[in-house]
Amino acid sequence: MNPLATIQKIYFIGIGGIGMSALARYFHAKGVEVSGYDKTSTPLTRALEDSGIKIHYEERVELAPKDADVVVYTPAIPAQHAELVYYKEHGYTVVKRSDVLQWITESSFNICVGGTHGKTTVTTMIAHLLRHSGYGCNAFLGGISANYQTNFWSNERNVVVVEADEYDRSFLKLVPDIAVITAMDPDHLDIYGTAEEVEKAFIQFSQKVKPGGCLVTKYGLKRGADLKAARHFEYSVDNTAAGVHAADIKVEQGSYRFDVVAENWKLNDVVLHVGGLHNIENVLAAITVAKYLQIGDEQIKAAVADFKGVHRRFEYVLKNTAHTLIDDYAHHPEELRALISGVRSLFGKEQLVLVFQPHLFSRTKDLADAFAESLDMADEVILLPIYPARELPMEGVSSELILNKMKLKHKQVLDKEVMKGWMKEHKPGLVVMAGAGDIDAQVQAVKELLL
Structure with a gap:
């Protein structure tokens, strides 16, 4: 009952x-x-x-x-x-929490967004498109929408947009009418044990789609061939083999203008004011869902142009002629890779200083090589000590584990206070602060030091 x-x-x-x-x-x-x-x-x-x-x-x-x-x-x-x-x-x-979400969604039309990264932004984009266009939805978000300054809103329409969290396999309690899968990379190996088990869980999630429902997935996912539904759309920022992709991308004053090309429709001159090429890819997933729900082209374009992002997702904390400070929740190697690539797409070869706080001892241990590889894409890296969250320390696992695997010349591990002293002394022009722990509590202080 x-x-x-x-x-x-x-x-x-x-x-x-x-x-x-x-x-x-x-x-x-x-x-x-x-x-x-x-x-x-x-x-x-x-x-x-x-x-x-x-x-x-x-x-x-x-x-x-x-x-x-x-x-x-x-x-x-x-x-x-x-x-x-x-x-x-x-x-x-x-x-x-997942049991309660199951109760709430048992009798509604559900749009469930899963993925080891990108899901919060895509969930917020879909919910925003449905709200801005007047379609209407109830939204349970994994971040604070910058448009509405909240992570929840209600509507009389019995449609629920919900972030489907793979941690603890809780997303398998949801029954989607529309499911979105943004990524299936190894994560939460403290729960799953192996990358294969993570992939298996996402395949199970895709099988939860109701008969006659719709599945929207990023093109090129490992084991993507095992993801099936009555209607299946794949999206990609640049691969024309995907059913939905972007074309003619232009950067205009920190924003993107592009076309969306699908098999039997096209959306011209879409403008997105949120930075990062990965956010073009994210919005393609949201647009695909909106088109499936038969929301009008002009309504979709107006909603995308009005989208202000999600707090701590490529969020501009400071942007003037001398300094740019970006705050981001990235805590997985692939998220860092997407974040740094997105910054490079907008700021070219400008010297990039990245401050990263690793999240969880287990994740650091499991993915240290991949973290080092992603962080090497920056020009200078400051690692903060690991944020333990729910975990106890593990022998031999610290931020130095990542540091020692990095090839980058300019790299160091500093505690928060020393990091702030470094910022005050060097005042770099382009700073990105990333992590899922409590690094966000330092962002305002760094902003003031740069100013």
């Missing part, structure tokens, strides 16, 4: 997470009493508190509500968390 209708009080352990906060907003908008715990206060938790949601920041059972109908936790919470243990031992309904 779907318990959604009976929930009057819901409690979130890890309410400040990007996915968890979207669910908290959903229930709050429905008039359910929402409260939660998180480790630290952040702009996200403060926004939730401003909307009337009660949050505490100490791991104490006496602060946790005893009358919650449902308790939701994120996999990022340690299994021995005192509140989580209490609820499990006392017979409460305790579920993961």
Whole structure:
């Protein structure tokens, strides 16, 4: 039985997470009493508190509500968390975020976007196209939309656009009418073990598409031949063998103008104001979905031109004649490769200083060679210490592991304070800060130092 209708009080352990906060907003908008715990206060938790949601920041059972109908936790919470243990031992309904998304999407038309990278941007682009064009949707995003300053919105139309997260295999609980797969690269090997298991999970995800549904995938994916659906469209930024591709790409004052060419339609003069060639590819996926939903060409073009991006996805924090500072969530070697290539497409041979904070000991260990290779594409690299997130330290695994594999001449590992001192002294013209940990908390300070 779907318990959604009976929930009057819901409690979130890890309410400040990007996915968890979207669910908290959903229930709050429905008039359910929402409260939660998180480790630290952040702009996200403060926004939730401003909307009337009660949050505490100490791991104490006496602060946790005893009358919650449902308790939701994120996999990022340690299994021995005192509140989580209490609820499990006392017979409460305790579920993961993915279970709640499953309940919400059981009776709606679902557009589910998966992929080891690119999914947050594509999800936000699709949701924006549907909202801007007047088509309408409910959106659960893995980032903050720069157009609407939120990661959730509701609409009376029973259409849900949701980010399908492969971590913990949670995306296999969703049933898409339209599924998008942006990438199937090795990641979360602490969960999957091997690259083959990651690919297998994405093949399973593609098989979850409802009969008669639609699958949109990036062209050239490894094992792409195993991804099948009643309707299947492939997209590529530059490969004309793909069913949907870009043509005649021009750079105009930091923006892109291009045509979209498909087998039986064409969209001329599309303008995208978000940097990075990978974002042209991302918007091709979103446009393909919009065309499938029969949204008009002029509405699509107007929505793309109005798209302002996602916070921490190729986000310009500073852009003047002397300095450019870009903040990005990239935390996988392929994301770094796309990020650096995107910067190069706009800024040519300008000296690029990249500050990168590795995320997770396991990811650093599994992908150290690939990280080194991607980072070598910059001119100068500053590595911060690893952000551990949910993990305990691993012997022999540190940022030096990546550093020692790099061929680049100008590279160093610095802690945050020393890095800021370096910025103050050198004041580089083009700086990119990347990572999924807490590096974003340093971005404003670096901006001020550059100014």
